[in-house]
Amino acid sequence: MNRKYIYPLVIILVTVALYYSDDFFGENDASTPKVLNTIETNSKEFDDSFLPTSTTGAVVKHNFFTLSYSEENEQAEWVAYELKPAHLSKNEFERPYFIEDNSVKTKSADWRNYKNSGFNRGHLCPAADRKFSVEAFNETFLTSNISPQDHDFNSGIWNRLEQKVRFWAEKYNGVYVVTGGVLKGNLKTIGEENVSVPNEFYKIIVDASDGNYKAVAFLIPNKPSSEPFYEYAVSIDEIEEKTGIDFFPNLPDSIENSLEKMVNLQAWGSR
């Protein structure tokens, strides 16, 4: 081969090699489908052990979280997902538009119900918890994953709790999360579809690492608060009484009973 062809050829080969180097060396975890499969939620263990009961019968399993939709309230009564260290990512994606969830038989609410309502479209499964792929990130922008939240509640105490959950996911090598609004009583509604505005939101976090289960739960008013979220810690039993949802029916009774009575803030980093 003539020398004058060799240099261009080398340049092309090096360029191609660099282009694929992330895949070869496996450094770009988030963008390689092979790795992606290992961090999807809805694992069998998750389904078998941690999905709550549905009071509506409208459970929808998405690729990266599972929800139970309440058509009456035009939002999910719970959203459940697993948050592993591998899910945490520094990826930055542009926020897409909220769209209806076609997997919900009755269709989820249109985003316009929230427009000029005075309430935010608050994520239940946070977008920042699903940043390991653009598909996972975009999935959180289905309106079945959205509930009306006060802006200062959402960006304040609720946001601080969500950040703490990500910290716990790292610390405990993964946690299970169930979250939603309390859809009981006469609730204010917004929009043409009458989307209910919850007065309180709950979040339940379970650490099942090392075979020892521990849980913590919070019930926080949908309004601004400068209090530490630890002030709003409750037992899972209390949230079950408020919502009518049975949260961990598939766990062995002894574990379920123990978890649901627990209010052990020391074990979750409160002073």
Place this chain on the structure above:
DNA sequence: CTGGATTGC
């Protein structure tokens, strides 16, 4: 990070 409104095509 959590979200918003307005303008223009």
Place this chain on the structure above:
DNA sequence: GCAATCCAG
């Protein structure tokens, strides 16, 4: 309906 721009906690 979507992009660009500017905004707040």
